[in-house]
Amino acid sequence: MLTVRPEPSLDPQLLAEIVREHGTPAYVYDARVLDGNVRRWVEAVGDPSRVCYAVKANYNLAVLARLASHGIGFEASTVGEMARALAAGIAPGRIVLGGVPKSPQAVAVGIGRGLDLVVLQAAHEVEAAIEASTSLSGAPARVGLRVRPGIRAGAHPSLETGRADAKFGFGPSEIRDAWEALSRTDGLRPTTLAFHLGSGLDSLTPYEAAIDVLLGIVGDLEASGRPVRELDLGGGLGVAYGDTGSDLEPADLVRIVDERLAGSGLTTRYEPGRSIAARAGTLVTRVLYRRERDGHPALVCDGGFTDFGRYSLYGAQHRIEPLEGRLEGPETVEVLGPTCESGDKLGTGRRLHGVQPGDLLAVRDVGAYGFVMASNYNARPRPAEVLVDDGGWKVVRQRESLEDLWRGETVG
Numbered sequence: 001m002l003t004v005r006p007e008p009s010l011d012p013q014l015l016a017e018i019v020r021e022h023g024t025p026a027y028v029y030d031a032r033v034l035d036g037n038v039r040r041w042v043e044a045v046g047d048p049s050r051v052c053y054a055v056k057a058n059y060n061l062a063v064l065a066r067l068a069s070h071g072i073g074f075e076a077s078t079v080g081e082m083a084r085a086l087a088a089g090i091a092p093g094r095i096v097l098g099g100v101p102k103s104p105q106a107v108a109v110g111i112g113r114g115l116d117l118v119v120l121q122a123a124h125e126v127e128a129a130i131e132a133s134t135s136l137s138g139a140p141a142r143v144g145l146r147v148r149p150g151i152r153a154g155a156h157p158s159l160e161t162g163r164a165d166a167k168f169g170f171g172p173s174e175i176r177d178a179w180e181a182l183s184r185t186d187g188l189r190p191t192t193l194a195f196h197l198g199s200g201l202d203s204l205t206p207y208e209a210a211i212d213v214l215l216g217i218v219g220d221l222e223a224s225g226r227p228v229r230e231l232d233l234g235g236g237l238g239v240a241y242g243d244t245g246s247d248l249e250p251a252d253l254v255r256i257v258d259e260r261l262a263g264s265g266l267t268t269r270y271e272p273g274r275s276i277a278a279r280a281g282t283l284v285t286r287v288l289y290r291r292e293r294d295g296h297p298a299l300v301c302d303g304g305f306t307d308f309g310r311y312s313l314y315g316a317q318h319r320i321e322p323l324e325g326r327l328e329g330p331e332t333v334e335v336l337g338p339t340c341e342s343g344d345k346l347g348t349g350r351r352l353h354g355v356q357p358g359d360l361l362a363v364r365d366v367g368a369y370g371f372v373m374a375s376n377y378n379a380r381p382r383p384a385e386v387l388v389d390d391g392g393w394k395v396v397r398q399r400e401s402l403e404d405l406w407r408g409e410t411v412g
């Protein structure tokens with residue numbers, strides 16, 4: 001079942017008012033959209049602690065704190081993301097250190113920090129966890145293993161992570177030895193098998209195929225007297241970014257997962273990122289000037305791929321809307337960034353009405369994998385981030401200053 005794409009929540013006048021004070025480009029997040037998306041997940045799963053927001057999608061501290069107010073957990077893929085979650089006031093016992101490649105030092109930090117769960121995804125991480133557990137004095141640390149189920153999920157190739165040739169996790173035949181090694185270690189309690197098929201999926205079918213692979217492994221481990229308690233199904237639900245289409249619903253995923261796992265005794269955990277944060281964000285950029293390219297008009301803006309890279313990285317076509325309503329047009333335009341690369345684009349083939357230099361454009365649904373992937377290339381300060389709530393709005397990350405660009409450097 002698919003749901004209809006919601007209308008943009010942040011109205012043009014409010015966005016224009018915000019950037020009048022704080023300049024462009026600027027990210028603006030709607031806290032009410034974050035709330036709504038978390039509630040959809042929590043209602044579907046039935047227990048907030050089993051919804052672990054993927055911190056990487058948007059780790060502004062105010063966003064994390066807002067999400068934490070719903071009682072959910074958090075999945076950090078690095079020690080840096082874990083530190084951000086802690087800095088937002090989230091207790092270690094609500095944080096999962098996820099199954100993304102980690103150094104032995106990072107594994108040791110996770111094991112020693114009293115986290116909810118540490119997911120290990122390579123033999124050297126298992127060795128590091130066993131080594132780190134010897135320094136624990138309290139309860140054993142909960143650990144899990146990431147499985148590479150060998151499933152093509154239909155996402156952009158760069159975002160596919162569960163294929164047989166992916167760099168993540170253990171192949172099904174490698175799990176048994178790793179699980180046994182963890183089970184034999186007093187300081188560790190293996191509970192969980194995890195997978196993450198990829199990000200931006202537009203179908204639930206790959207989850208069913210992956211669960212079947214995991215159930216085979218669970219049966220094998222159970223037969224050898226090493227039961228598995230939990231499946232962590234990662235994230236992945238896609239968002240329809242364009243002018244048409246619809247989003248996948250958490251409730252539909254949970255229903256098929258629960259049906260598949262009925263009678264298995266396994267509990268479940270999810271790590272949604274994009275489906276919580278994407279629709280909450282808008283990037284506001286100003287048109288610097290127009291020019292003709294290959295006979296087509298192009299709008300060169302003050303925001304580009306250093307601020308929002310999803311078109312340049314994945315060809316993602318986000319909705320782009322002028323904030324000023326004009327009647328002329330429409331015309332088909334390219335929306336370009338200002339940097340020194342020809343590939344610096346926010347979108348192509350857009351039907352926009354009479355946009356003039358100085359106008360503001362809103363790039364929609366950029367709350368996930370937006371600011372977190374911004375760079376300082378061309379020595380461009382990263383944009384401000386603003387959070388809008390019922391009670392108004394506030395800047396939750398200042399625009400970087402020029403001095404921020406060389407902080408920590410020395411001249412010789």
Ligand SMILES: Cc1ncc(COP(=O)(O)O)c(C=O)c1O
Pocket residue numbers: 054057075077098099100196198199200234235236237271272273274275368
């Ligand atoms: C291990 C893991 N869990 C969860 C996620 C979040 O995925 P999404 O934002 O598609 O929900 C990712 C994204 O890369 C991931 O690597």
